[in-house]
Every structure is written in C-alpha cells, then in structure tokens.
Amino acid sequence: xxxxxxxxxxxxxxxxxxxxxxxxxLIRRSGHYQPDPFKAEYHYVHIYTYHxxxxxxxxxxxxxxRAEAVVRELRKLGHWWDLNRGTxxxxxxxxxxxxxxxxxxxxxxxxxxxxxxxxxxxYGGVGRGGVLPYFSEECNITKMWASNCDMSLAFSQFHGRAxxxxxxxxxxxxxxxxxxxxxxxxxxxGTTRYLNHSLxxxxxxxxxxxxxxxxxxxxxQKWPFSDAGYSGGVRQTVMRMYQNDSRFLxxxxxxxxPNYFELxxxxxxxxxxxxxxxxxxx
Numbered sequence: 001x002x003x004x005x006x007x008x009x010x011x012x013x014x015x016x017x018x019x020x021x022x023x024x025x026l027i028r029r030s031g032h033y034q035p036d037p038f039k040a041e042y043h044y045v046h047i048y049t050y051h052x053x054x055x056x057x058x059x060x061x062x063x064x065x066r067a068e069a070v071v072r073e074l075r076k077l078g079h080w081w082d083l084n085r086g087t088x089x090x091x092x093x094x095x096x097x098x099x100x101x102x103x104x105x106x107x108x109x110x111x112x113x114x115x116x117x118x119x120x121x122x123y124g125g126v127g128r129g130g131v132l133p134y135f136s137e138e139c140n141i142t143k144m145w146a147s148n149c150d151m152s153l154a155f156s157q158f159h160g161r162a163x164x165x166x167x168x169x170x171x172x173x174x175x176x177x178x179x180x181x182x183x184x185x186x187x188x189x190g191t192t193r194y195l196n197h198s199l200x201x202x203x204x205x206x207x208x209x210x211x212x213x214x215x216x217x218x219x220x221q222k223w224p225f226s227d228a229g230y231s232g233g234v235r236q237t238v239m240r241m242y243q244n245d246s247r248f249l250x251x252x253x254x255x256x257x258p259n260y261f262e263l264x265x266x267x268x269x270x271x272x273x274x275x276x277x278x279x280x281x282x
Contacts, residue, residue, distance in 0.1 A: 001073055005047040017050045020091035022184045023120065042118070043080055044089045045070070067113040089118045089179070097121040099172035119178040191261045199265040207247040209267035211254035214239055234273040 024046055027033050034040040047070060074081040074088070081088065092098050097119050173180065189195045214235045228236045242248040249267060257263065264270055 001046045001070075005070065005073070006051075007048075016183050017093045018184050019093040019120065019122070019181070020048050020050060023091060037078060037080060042087050042089055044120075045074070045091075045117075047091070049091055050093050064113075071113060085114075085116050086118070086177075088114075089120050090114050092119040092121040092123075095123065096125065097123040097172045097178075099123075119173070120181060121173065121178060122181065122183055124173045124180045193265050199261060202262060202265040204266060204268050206249045206267040208242075208269045208271055209249045209264050210235070210238065210271035210273075211249075211251035211257060211260060211263065212273075214252045231273045235271075238271060238273075 024044070027044065037043060071081065090098075098114055098121075191199075193199045212235065238248075239250055239252070243250050249263060251257070251263075254260070
C-alpha cells in the first residue's frame with residue numbers, strides 16, 4: 001500500500017497502539033512471510049488505522065472516504081479483494097477495534113467496508129453501538145448491581161432493535177474470524193516490581209490496590225457513579241463494598257499520583273477492571 005496510508009510522522013513511536021507499526025516488522029522476520037500474493041493464503045493490508053493522519057475522530061463522512069480510497073488501492077493491486085475479502089487482515093489497535101472506526105461501524109445508509117475481513121486486534125469485547133446509549137439511563141450503580149451494566153447482556157437484549165438514525169449494536173470481535181493478540185508494549189523496568197529492586201523491597205501490607213476514575217465529570221452528575229457503564233460497574237461495585245475495609249487501598253481518580261507504583265507494590269493484588277476499550281493494565 002502507498003506510504004500515504006501510513007502518514008504518521010513518528011515512525012519509531014512506541015505505545016500501546018503500536019501494533020500496526022510493529023506487526024509488519026515481526027511478520028517479515030518470521031518464516032510466515034510470503035511476498036508473492038499469488039502464493040499467499042492471507043493478505044495483510046499495510047495501512048495505519050489508528051496512527052493515521054485522519055484518525056477515528058475524523059467523523060463518518062471523512063472516514064468513509066478514506067475507507068473507499070483503501071479499497072480502490074487494493075483493487076489496483078489485483079483481484080484478491082473482490083475475489084475474497086475474507087483473506088485480508090486489517091490492523092485494528094483502537095480501543096474497540098473496527099467498532100471505533102467510522103468505516104468499520106454500521107450506520108443507517110452505510111455498509112461497513114471491512115465486514116467479512118479479518119481484524120488483527122487487542123479488543124475482544126462483544127459489542128458497542130446501540131448498546132451504549134442505554135448505559136447513561138440504566139447503569140445507575142446506586143440503584144442496581146453491576147450485572148445491569150454488563151455489555152454482553154445489553155448487547156443480547158438490544159441486538160436487532162431497530163431505531164431510526166441510531167447506530168445498531170454489533171460485534172466488535174467475531175470469534176473464529178478475527179485475531180486477538182497481546183499488546184506490543186514492553187514492560188517498563190522502572191515500574192515493574194520484579195525488575196525494580198526498590199519496588200520489590202516494599203512490604204505488601206494491603207490485600208488489594210486500585211487508583212483510577214470512578215466518577216467522571218463527563219457523565220450525568222445527578223447521581224454518583226453515573227459512568228459505571230465504562231467498567232461494567234466493576235470499579236463502583238468494589239468501591240461500594242470495600243472502601244471502608246482496611247485491607248483495601250481504593251483511591252478515586254488517583255491514577256496520576258506521584259507514588260502510584262509504590263502504592264501498587266504495597267498490595268498483594270491490584271484491581272485491573274475493564275474499560276470501554278481493551279486496556280493495557282495486565
């Protein structure tokens with residue numbers, strides 16, 4: 001694919017979304033790389049879907065234009081796209097994979113361009129779309145338990161409900177078709193207990209530690225924990241049950257503490273709850 005589909009300036013930039021940069025390097029060094037498309041069983045589409053000039057925030061219209069440009073370029077390379085798009089692999093390191101891309105979602109009047117293709121992704125969640133709007137009304141953790149905020153249950157309940165001009169629920173990961181892989185980000189010596197002697201020396205005096213967002217200013221402020229849908233209610237439920245337990249160290253909105261890793265090292269367990277995306281906490 002032309003360089004214009006990988007127009008990100010920081011080529012050596014490595015973060016938790018770097019899969020689309022690192023995978024081509026890894027596959028070329030492996031014994032599975034086949035440069036001849038006639039002999040290849042699968043075709044990797046070498047584009048950036050996250051680190052692109054137009055990222056997923058660009059909007060549906062612009063994203064659709066980019067998707068159509070990708071398809072036009074694929075057709076220039078041969079007949080493989082029209083013959084079987086199921087052999088094409090797209091890198092999808094975004095928080096919710098194809099569901100985060102305007103050209104991967106299903107909206108009225110649009111057919112997802114990459115439907116039927118293989119997603120190389122970190123996100124293995126069930127779905128998004130029409131599911132999420134209901135969280136703001138129904139995921140009130142002060143009145144119900146976390147099961148009411150479960151994305152899987154919400155997906156099955158609302159799947160197929162037709163509403164005009166509303167994005168319908170869809171699967172962001174399809175078992176047997178898409179490929180789930182771990183993050184390419186490496187462990188940080190300075191913040192990993194087993195690689196940092198000063199952290200390893202800290203006594204574990206707490207049973208469980210968590211510091212992170214539990215009340216977002218972007219959600220409904222009429223009741224506390226109104227953003228419980230973000231973590232399926234896990235964070236808020238743990239807070240409600242154990243915030244007064246001396247064995248637990250639970251800090252609201254405290255992920256930017258200067259001694260975050262020292263506090264983490266003082267606990268036997270650390271809570272790594274889900275978020276909207278796939279996360280890199282474990």
